[in-house]
Amino acid sequence: MEGEQHLQICEDGVLSCESKEFSDNNHDSDAVEESEDTVTSGNQDVSPASGPTLPILQKIIDLSNKIKVLKDEHALVSNHVKEIKNCSFAEPEISRALQLLTTELGTLKKQYLEESSERKRLYNEVIELKGNIRVFCRCRPINLAEVANGCVSVVEFDTTQENELQILSSDSSKKHFKFDHVFKPQDGQETVFAQTKPIVTSVLDGYNVCIFAYGQTGTGKTFTMEGTPENRGVNYRTLEELFHCAESRSRLMKFELSVSMLEVYNEKIMDLLVDNSNHPPKKLEVKQSAEGTQEVPGLVEAQVFNTDEVWDLLKRGYSVRSVGSTAANEQSSRSHCLLRVTVKGENLINGQRTRSHLWLVDLAGSERVGKVEVEGERLKESQFINKSLSALGDVISALASKTSHIPYRNSKLTHMLQNSLGGDCKTLMFVQISPSSSDLGETLCSLNFASRVRGIESGPARKQADVSELLKLKQMAEKLKQEEKETKKLQDTVQSLQLRLAAREHISKGLQDKVRDLEFQLAEERKTRIKQETRAIASASSSTTSRQVREQLPTITEKKPPLAPTRMLRMPLRRITNFMPQQPSQGPIKRFSDATSTKSKENYNNNNSSRRSSSMDMNALMKPRRSSIAYRPAPPPSAVASGNKTLLPRRRVSIATLRPEASSSSSYMNMMTTPSRPSSSIFRGGNPRKARYSKLFSPDHNLVTPNAMKSSRFMKSPLGGGGNSWKPSHPTVVALQKKTVVWSPLKFKNRRSTFLAMRSSSSSTSDVLRKEQ
Numbered sequence: 001m002e003g004e005q006h007l008q009i010c011e012d013g014v015l016s017c018e019s020k021e022f023s024d025n026n027h028d029s030d031a032v033e034e035s036e037d038t039v040t041s042g043n044q045d046v047s048p049a050s051g052p053t054l055p056i057l058q059k060i061i062d063l064s065n066k067i068k069v070l071k072d073e074h075a076l077v078s079n080h081v082k083e084i085k086n087c088s089f090a091e092p093e094i095s096r097a098l099q100l101l102t103t104e105l106g107t108l109k110k111q112y113l114e115e116s117s118e119r120k121r122l123y124n125e126v127i128e129l130k131g132n133i134r135v136f137c138r139c140r141p142i143n144l145a146e147v148a149n150g151c152v153s154v155v156e157f158d159t160t161q162e163n164e165l166q167i168l169s170s171d172s173s174k175k176h177f178k179f180d181h182v183f184k185p186q187d188g189q190e191t192v193f194a195q196t197k198p199i200v201t202s203v204l205d206g207y208n209v210c211i212f213a214y215g216q217t218g219t220g221k222t223f224t225m226e227g228t229p230e231n232r233g234v235n236y237r238t239l240e241e242l243f244h245c246a247e248s249r250s251r252l253m254k255f256e257l258s259v260s261m262l263e264v265y266n267e268k269i270m271d272l273l274v275d276n277s278n279h280p281p282k283k284l285e286v287k288q289s290a291e292g293t294q295e296v297p298g299l300v301e302a303q304v305f306n307t308d309e310v311w312d313l314l315k316r317g318y319s320v321r322s323v324g325s326t327a328a329n330e331q332s333s334r335s336h337c338l339l340r341v342t343v344k345g346e347n348l349i350n351g352q353r354t355r356s357h358l359w360l361v362d363l364a365g366s367e368r369v370g371k372v373e374v375e376g377e378r379l380k381e382s383q384f385i386n387k388s389l390s391a392l393g394d395v396i397s398a399l400a401s402k403t404s405h406i407p408y409r410n411s412k413l414t415h416m417l418q419n420s421l422g423g424d425c426k427t428l429m430f431v432q433i434s435p436s437s438s439d440l441g442e443t444l445c446s447l448n449f450a451s452r453v454r455g456i457e458s459g460p461a462r463k464q465a466d467v468s469e470l471l472k473l474k475q476m477a478e479k480l481k482q483e484e485k486e487t488k489k490l491q492d493t494v495q496s497l498q499l500r501l502a503a504r505e506h507i508s509k510g511l512q513d514k515v516r517d518l519e520f521q522l523a524e525e526r527k528t529r530i531k532q533e534t535r536a537i538a539s540a541s542s543s544t545t546s547r548q549v550r551e552q553l554p555t556i557t558e559k560k561p562p563l564a565p566t567r568m569l570r571m572p573l574r575r576i577t578n579f580m581p582q583q584p585s586q587g588p589i590k591r592f593s594d595a596t597s598t599k600s601k602e603n604y605n606n607n608n609s610s611r612r613s614s615s616m617d618m619n620a621l622m623k624p625r626r627s628s629i630a631y632r633p634a635p636p637p638s639a640v641a642s643g644n645k646t647l648l649p650r651r652r653v654s655i656a657t658l659r660p661e662a663s664s665s666s667s668y669m670n671m672m673t674t675p676s677r678p679s680s681s682i683f684r685g686g687n688p689r690k691a692r693y694s695k696l697f698s699p700d701h702n703l704v705t706p707n708a709m710k711s712s713r714f715m716k717s718p719l720g721g722g723g724n725s726w727k728p729s730h731p732t733v734v735a736l737q738k739k740t741v742v743w744s745p746l747k748f749k750n751r752r753s754t755f756l757a758m759r760s761s762s763s764s765t766s767d768v769l770r771k772e773q
């Protein structure tokens with residue numbers, strides 16, 4: 001069209017040039033020059049000198065001038081280009097610069113990666129410190145049925161915004177959601193597990209971990225957790241990884257892994273590792289342990305040693321899990337399935353033990369009863385599922401708003417996950433969504449719920465020490481406390497005993513002093529008595545001839561029984577202690593027994609010899625040194641006349657008074673009374689210690705007090721009954737028998753065996769006395 005116009009103008013002879021100029025506008029300079037020539041020739045034809053210039057011609061002239069200017073410019077630029085074309089680059093410089101730039105880019109890339117991984121680490125640290133529940137969002141691919149129904153995807157993933165997604169609402173607005181990680185429909189099971197791995201493996205470090213999948217029915221919860229034999233899910237991969245890590249740490253740590261599987265179906269807990277086909281399922285309950293953790297007593301805990309065993313167990317459990325077909329899902333889970341992995345760890349270096357749990361939970365899908373078209377048993381299941389999920393929602397809301405009461409016990413599920421949701425545990429939630437526009441409402445609901453879960457701050461997780469070990473230590477501490485108490489008690493007792501001992505020692509010292517005084521007095525008394533006795537002997541022998549006296553006197557003096565043992569023979573005063581010396585091995589000493597008389601004699605001889613060697617004998621130590629004072633009345637004249645001058649030494653008698661009317665020796669017993677106390681009180685409940693003091697020494701068998709007679713010891717005494725055969729021959733004894741003497745038992749101190757010897761044989765008496773002297 002434009003070409004035609006130019007042609008028309010060309011017919012005028014002017015426009016043809018113009019047309020040429022336009023057409024050559026983009027061509028080379030030669031063409032421009034040619035057109036210029038034409039114009040110039042045209043100008044010549046219409047020169048102003050030849051006539052008035054037409055306006056169009058004027059226009060042409062102006063344009064020609066412009067062309068000229070442009071032509072000059074063009075020539076200039078062309079020269080420039082030619083120059084540039086001719087100019088050669090300095091290649092080494094450029095390549096160097098390029099190299100520099102490449103290196104710089106590499107460094108920057110590296111720095112960026114380092115920074116982003118550091119940022120991620122810090123972010124995870126913050127999350128752990130705050131105790132946030134991590135939330136991963138996973139969107140499943142749109143399925144054929146949905147495409148067939150004309151549904152479109154409403155989920156958009158912005159590549160520039162990491163871990164974010166947008167939901168296109170029906171009103172064309174976009175809703176943004178951000179999570180800890182967002183998995184696109186094309187992300188496979190490995191990608192999902194790669195992000196999950198760091199959390200699950202912390203169970204080996206002694207942390208409690210809980211991972212649960214939440215979302216609308218048919219969104220891929222079971223696919224994520226269980227997976228398929230070709231595409232195994234988090235459960236299997238986790239155990240595989242745990243075995244792998246345990247193996248790599250086997251030099252430092254020893255691990256034991258055991259698995260339990262249960263489901264919460266219609267608010268009942270069922271053990272999936274127990275074959276319930278033959279009998280009704282065992283009823284299990286959630287109980288709080290002493291440590292405050294939630295436990296299910298009676299739950300089977302199967303120890304596993306390799307992944308094959310794990311897979312067998314998982315298959316067994318999955319096969320008995322309650323599943324059913326709904327309009328939304330062919331294989332819909334009708335229960336919450338919980339897999340618990342218990343890890344017991346022992347540090348081989350420091351012996352530290354840990355016991356931690358890993359919960360892997362596949363929740364039943366939230367579903368709209370109307371939409372999934374359920375009825376009968378399925379409807380009931382749906383109601384239970386929704387009820388427990390709504391209880392989970394309430395717990396999440398309460399935790400997010402930090403209210404004082406968290407309604408964990410409103411459902412079995414929340415009760416069981418109490419520690420995982422609000423305790424010292426690392427928790428991860430998979431929020432599963434469908435991309436389909438038909439599920440938009442549920443998707444928004446799930447994402448809103450997940451955002452709330454992400455906001456929960458439950459405090460940092462902490463390592464779990466092995467409770468059994470803790471209990472052992474507690475018991476030990478308790479025992480130690482008890483022992484400390486006992487020790488303190490014993491120390492108190494020892495202290496009080498020491499005090500008592502000191503007091504007793506003090507008393508004994510006083511007593512020893514007293515005894516020493518008494519001994520001194522006694523020695524004095526003895527001296528006086530010897531003088532008296534010498535005088536008595538002298539008067540008694542006045543009737544005999546002076547010659548006989550002269551002959552007998554040295555013998556008498558020789559044969560005279562000692563009034564008391566010499567200082568050498570006297571037993572040294574013992575320190576009174578609280579300890580009784582041990583009895584000799586031959587048994588208890590029957591001091592006045594007939595049967596032991598011979599033995600006593602032997603003992604006497606032994607003792608005597610040992611005394612001579614100044615050694616302390618145990619028997620000697622055991623001999624009592626107590627004695628009393630007895631008043632001995634003069635024997636009746638008949639007795640003296642008949643020559644019955646029996647001297648039967650009695651060691652203990654009471655202070656007795658003699659009734660004057662008594663005539664026979666046998667009636668002495670009846671006449672003698674102990675004024676201080678009634679006789680019966682000695683052995684009948686009375687104080688035996690006091691009773692002993694009431695017994696007084698009597699040299700005459702007739703002078704036995706009723707108390708002494710009643711005493712079994714004295715009744716059996718050979719001195720009491722069988723002394724008639726013995727007749728004293730010693731003049732001192734004879735003289736003493738004639739006199740009223742106050743008998744001091746101190747005189748007979750330690751002389752029991754002497755009397756025994758006297759009784760058994762009168763002939764041996766003088767020997768004994770001689771020996772003693």
Ligand SMILES: Nc1ncnc2c1ncn2[C@@H]1O[C@H](COP(=O)(O)OP(=O)(O)OP(=O)(O)O)[C@@H](O)[C@H]1O
Nearest residue numbers: 140141217218219220221222223329332333364365
């Ligand atoms: N990411 C995915 N890639 C491929 N297929 C998937 C994915 N997620 C889910 N599916 C498929 O979607 C279907 C439903 O998944 P699944 O049964 O896991 O859902 P669900 O959420 O467990 O449902 P319900 O709550 O009813 O048990 C399955 O056939 C599963 O194979």
